[in-house]
Amino acid sequence: MNIRNVEELIKRIEEDEWMMEALRAAASLRLPDWWICAGFVRSKIWDVQLGCPSRTPLPDVDVIYYDPSDTDEAVEKQLEAKLRANNPDMPWSVKNQARMHLLNAMPPYQSSEDAMSKFPETATALGVSLTGQGRIILAAPYGLDDALSMTIRPTPLFREVPKLATLYERRIAEKRWHNTWEGLTIIHT
Numbered sequence: 001m002n003i004r005n006v007e008e009l010i011k012r013i014e015e016d017e018w019m020m021e022a023l024r025a026a027a028s029l030r031l032p033d034w035w036i037c038a039g040f041v042r043s044k045i046w047d048v049q050l051g052c053p054s055r056t057p058l059p060d061v062d063v064i065y066y067d068p069s070d071t072d073e074a075v076e077k078q079l080e081a082k083l084r085a086n087n088p089d090m091p092w093s094v095k096n097q098a099r100m101h102l103l104n105a106m107p108p109y110q111s112s113e114d115a116m117s118k119f120p121e122t123a124t125a126l127g128v129s130l131t132g133q134g135r136i137i138l139a140a141p142y143g144l145d146d147a148l149s150m151t152i153r154p155t156p157l158f159r160e161v162p163k164l165a166t167l168y169e170r171r172i173a174e175k176r177w178h179n180t181w182e183g184l185t186i187i188h189t
Contacts, residue, residue, distance in 0.1 A: 035127030
């Protein structure tokens with residue numbers, strides 16, 4: 001059964017013990033404005049849409065947070081080490097979005113969701129987190145339509161800035177998602 005809306009996506013994540021374990025681990029860090037994003041959510045959607053019998057392996061589990069009071073990259077590495085100590089089989093990546101604009105040569109991001117809106121593809125600009133009561137919440141700056149319809153489209157920033165449009169095209173070629181998930185629609189810049 002395909003995912004058709006936010007409620008069905010959240011239900012599928014709640015039923016996935018591996019995803020819930022990752023969310024609980026990230027929540028245990030008590031980071032400000034934290035989310036697990038990108039392929040963690042997108043791949044779940046595409047696997048369900050195609051009826052994949054098992055989870056497509058992820059190169060990383062992207063935990064992002066927003067803390068302008070401490071942008072030292074060493075803190076991120078310490079957080080990854082904490083996550084790995086308790087969940088060694090998950091390929092953790094932790095990034096403070098309050099510093100990522102520097103690496104991307106952009107104006108400062110205002111929040112983790114603002115940073116997600118600057119991701120290359122709309123279908124990847126997704127994140128999930130847990131409320132204090134343990135409920136899953138979704139951040140989707142461009143909505144779910146592209147992810148649900150298995151459409152890869154550049155976000156406005158990656159469509160409008162020539163240098164980033166080139167980066168988007170290179171990324172699509174390198175990721176080779178169309179080899180993993182048949183039936184993707186790829187919108188070029």
